[in-house]
Amino acid sequence: MTSTAQVLLLAQRALVQFPRNPILLGFSVMPVLIMYLVFGGLFQGVAELPGFPTHNYFEYLAPTAILLATVPGIGNAGVALAADLQTGYFHKLLTTPTSVSAVMLGRLLGDCLRLAVQAALVLLLAIALGAHVATGVPGALLMIAMGTLLGIVTFGVISANLAIRTRDAAAVQAIQPMAFLLIFLTSAYQSTDHIDSAVLRTIIDLNPAEHVLRPMRELMLSGYDWGDIGIGFLVIAGLGVLLLPLTARNYRSAYS
């Protein structure tokens, strides 16, 4: 059996788990939808500012909501990994001709598919609230893909490493709010042109999430800017190249 087939089998296992855990499904998507509705309503006036890229704040906020669904949401993969390590099932899987990477990627892929569906729900809500995706369905799919991939290479990796070190699902859950920091320190709620603080603008510019959120917003509001999309994918790839091998090394140092 090839590694790809093993990853797909393990992703399938994760997908079978989700409907059996309705609390996970409900509580991972409901807060995002509520935040979207509340912040969208509260800050509607922001869209009236001169030079703001759209007159519909829900439209501006939609890519942010996608990140709010995908980045903290991928933390569930870490929680599930910690549970597997705690119960010994992770090592049971490793007594088959399956690699550590396949077990982890299978889990992440399963969670990605769940998050992609949740992100699509957010977009549907945005459309119901009068938002319009400038690039249509292909752009919407690209936005969801970028958000999901950013989730994997940031919070997915962090939560997986924490799971490896602690084997404690509660510890992994406890760091989930940190994922919001990654998103809040971007132009998630306000365009950088309208932020007065130079320090904050510098922090936003240094935040890798900003370089993924920016092309996502362009896909939502204006069109394809392939330069920015390329930068977004380069940031994702760079984080992946840097952090995924660290995860494998962390596993080896912890368990072998």
Added chain:
Amino acid sequence: MTNSSLAASTAFSPVDELVGMARTERIASGRRADDPIVLENLAKTYPDGTEAVRGISFRVAPGESFGILGPNGAGKSTTMGMLGTLVKPTGGHARVAGFDVVAEPVEVRRRIGFAMQQAGVDDFATPAELMLLQGRLHGLRKHEARARADLLVQVMGLEDEAGRRLATLSGGTRRRVDLAASLVHLPPVLFLDEPTEGLDPRSRSGIWNTLDHLRSRLGVTLALTTHYMDEGDRLCERIAIIDRGVVVADGAPAVLKASVGGNASLEDVYLHYTGRTFENTRSAA
């Protein structure tokens, strides 16, 4: 499952079908080894400096039932982990089913079943799903894995639980499911790490009977760890007593007891070779 119910079911039973499948598998299982488990000065020192295993050597013959007996912390599980390719040795060599555990870990894994000290199961899955996935990861086709899972459900007496989620099942049942999942690819070598740890006497006895029966019918080479003297006595044709990471005695239980003399028990054997009582060592660990 009791011996009598197993015996009653052997006229043409699920075990017979598994035996037939196992014979075919062995023919195609690749490299032959004289002894399916060989350890030569195997050692493990963890990064924090803990010397868990300090040069262990023994061989296990084909079809033999071999026990590693010792208190908690003696190095049994680390030894099992190295044989199961889960822990990397820091010294010596080990071969399982003819393959080096460090150089050829995937080949080793294809040929072993491994049931952990803590029943390693997925709480959200059912026993049938768990066995199916385990079989598929071992490269079985879906229908093959399903057929074997169905047979193992019957062999293990899990018919009533096969469709229930593992989270809802008792510790003893989860152990049986874990054991069944370890056998779904019909491995020639089976490792069991403390197979009855924490179980009540009835569940322990049930697992012993099942193991006895499966081993004799399937011809599996069995290596298990235990800190229960009665388990070593009951299941193992030969045992190694391990203390502080080294083997202090190795032989058939009867021979070891005779070497101490009189009506010696395995506890007496342990005392004789280590200078400490087994109970004291366990509480110290």
